[in-house]
Amino acid sequence: MTDFDPMPDDGGWIAGFEGDRSVIVARIGPFQRLFQRPQNYVKKLHHTVYDLPIEEWSIALEAPSLGPLCEISAALSVRFQATLAFARQHPEHLGRLGDHIRERFKSLLKDVSEEELRRLETAKWLDQGQRRLERDIEDLVHELLATRDIQSRCRCTIEARLHEVNQSLLDQAMTSQDPTRQGIALEIIKRRREAQEQWVREQHEQQLLEQRLKLEQQQDILTLLKQESELLRAERQEMVLRARELLQSQELQESEKIDSEIRIKRERLRHETELNRLELKANLDEKEERTSNFTEVQSHLQKEIELLAMERQRLALEEEIHKTKVTRAKGWFSGVKNMFSAEKGAENNPSPNQEGDE
Template identity: 40%
Template sequence: MVEYEDFYAPDEHWDAGFEAGRSIVLSRLGPYLRVYARPARYVPRFWHRVHELPVYDWTIDPEPLRLGAFCRIGARLQIRFQPTLGYARAHLEALSELDRQIRENHAALLHDLVEQEMRWMETDAGWLESGCAGTERAIEQGVHELLALRSIQSRCRCQIEAQFDTEALADAAATNPWSRHRTVYEALRRRSHAEEAELARERAEQALAEQRAKLKREEELLEIKCHEEAIRRQQLQREIERLRAELEAEETKRNAERASEARQGEEQIRHMAQLRKLEMESDLQDRYRRAAGMDEMEEHLKREIELLAMERQRLMLEDEIREVRLAKARGWVINAEKRFPLGERENDASHVFPPESSED
């Protein structure tokens, strides 16, 4: 199928001359009829009829050409056409459907043109080598000329496609040795052999390329593995060095800790010895103080005892003095009783000798 961009590509040999907005004006006033192209500054009138002449698309698929049962050659025409003013004047009765009228009147002519241009392909095998481009251009040029002679502007694109059946080709070459397609048979067979040889060569080259690619991939994988192994060895060496450094640092740390602990133990022993010495000195001093305190206490007790003895003697003296006083008082009372009467004596005695207090 023709590509879209190819269809609209400019033709190197043919200028269709399409016009946008092409129109025809029918001016009918009574028995008079005038036909002319619509001018740029057209002023419509009620007796005017305007008919557009646009650009139409037309696709034709002619009957395929068959070279026996082994080959089928199909063609497709993609035509873009626009009726001219002259064609419209010549077909005023079909102005409303010019595109349908053109298709119906020219379809058979175009089919015949395609068949005539493709007929030589039955006996000439040159197209198998050179391709169908020349035939396609010839058909396009014929379509342009055929429609131009009938006052129709056009641009045509033709595509020819051949389909082959290799099994039917072998049968046809064996059963029809005098066929008019004999030349094409032989050319197709040579072409088939060449294609098979080329395919075998391509397969061999592809197998060789795949083998080389496989070897290259294996070499690359081996190189990658060697590189990865080297990287792993380097990483392992770095890990060993790191662990060794950590062990050395740990050993150094432990030695320092042991030395520090030894120093701390020595300091602690000295400190304990010093504390023991201080405790012993303090204990001795305490014993000395207690001994001195016992002596002082003993002296104090002695003084207390002496004081108590003196106090006791004082109390005994006071008791003796009191007894003496009482004895003297009794003597006075007795003497007073003798000297004074009883009532008076009591009053006088209470005056002279007051009663003893509980404190005495």
Template identity: 30%
Template structure:
């Protein structure tokens, strides 16, 4: 045997949790925290009685407490030729009764030490007797809970008969040692049945543990998937909220653009009216300037004409008339040209203003159209990005689900193969046991034949 502990220790220790046993009546020892006993001495006579409620200290009597004490005992039992070691931990909580104190009145100050010294051997003998019953090996399949309860009840009842109130708690911890395969199937190892039962329990516990781990992993995977789904739903809600917010922003931007266009149009109308007034004012000023120039020219010509008349009084009468007519004609032509030039200039200015207004209107319409195009393009780009993100998240979720499913299938296959391997190993152990028994019978037959 080796010193390495067998992994079945935890299995057998946990059998009490797996076994469904009916609830038993809880033992009530009847402890009393304030229990005291009075010892009175009058001459050669002693008297012992419980402490009354209205107790007064006197020189001939003294009150002694009967406390609730704790007591822990340990015991070890080796079973199956050293294959299993059971460590027993017995925790006792006891209190002496009035009757026990009365019967042991001379030891009342050392009551706790008296109980431990007097009953330790009895308690350990009861524990050892129950531990020896474990040699049959039936507890391997059903656990040690019944044995623990039996030990507790026997000790509690035994001490109760001795007028000692007690509550016992027994804990049995089995430890198995691993055997080499050669020793297991050796005919000298007489505890093969117990070893096979331990192997069977180990196999059942391993399968159950793997199933429990698989269920926990599946539950954890479901929780993760629910969290992923919640995150995805939250993402969709946020995407819808962002889309609604973008639509609201788009409507607000459109309204702002329309208001801005209306303001620009009103501004252009006002500027156009102001420009027309300026042109009319400039035209009137130019007309006045042309008229003033014409008047000055007329005055100058008149002065020149008067001077010429003075120089040429008689000889130039006919020539003077011709010149006057020519001058009047020239003045009329000059005034007509000035008017036509002013009208043409005003028309050019008006056409220029009209073209500028038309150009500004075109520019405004172009800016509004560009703003709408940019806004629509941005909205489409955001929607496409959100759609791509959603598709990407969906692909990641599908890949993760597929990977989890593959991993679960692999784990299931590994668990299945491991279970089959353990089953085959147990079958092989059974066959080896049968072979060893046959070899042992053959040896016995040979020995009988030789004798």
């Protein structure tokens, strides 16, 4: 059997998983609220924490039958995680959201994936392989779950195997009215021809390689003899050069050692001088900063005291105004009340003159 080579992967779906995603249900009497667990969360008595883990899901797909020449098998491998929005939509399943998602959407994913697999019934995929169809199914699953507030990363695997069959079955497939069977038969014949051409090419290359190796062995023997003489001459020259370089290196090391000691002494003196200067400057800066900070703090405190005094005066004035308004309001209400009482008494007790007239 021969497997199709998949197309190279040109990108991936960004799932946006979170390893520590959890939701909290706060229940107080008949009321409850669901929210995402915050950072530095401290559990309370009326809180229940539900984890939303990243879960695995495998779905076997039923691929279309393409006859005895080709066998198709397909499967979905889904890694998914429920979101806060999905948890809010299904609060009654918080303890088993993963199983709820599998039970609710398995038939949907299986149906749409197997419908896409029907594209294998045409012969167009034989030239480029099945990777394009795998990517289309993966994108479709991603979109279906995303529209339902479920984050996912899907991997679709389609294995197409061409069987090694006898010539009679190939002839039957070639004369068949089914274009898919004809395409598969042509693909098998094409691969057989390519395999034969590859075998002949490899045999020819093997013969050329053996001849080339034989010539190279003879050439290597001559080269080795020549190299041995050159190595002996090179070794003698190397010994002379090493002795000369050793003497020069010793002289250079002595000179560098003397220069280094002088440079170290100069650098030590310069460093000590610089440290003394920096220490003196730091002391002076510290004294100036202390003096400046004391003056600023004293000025700030004086301003704060003045503002507090003004604020007290303002509050006292407002309180006095309020008391005056209240006193005036009480006097006005009292006068109005007395006036109405006098009018009412006059109406109830008429004068003697008015009675005689009557």
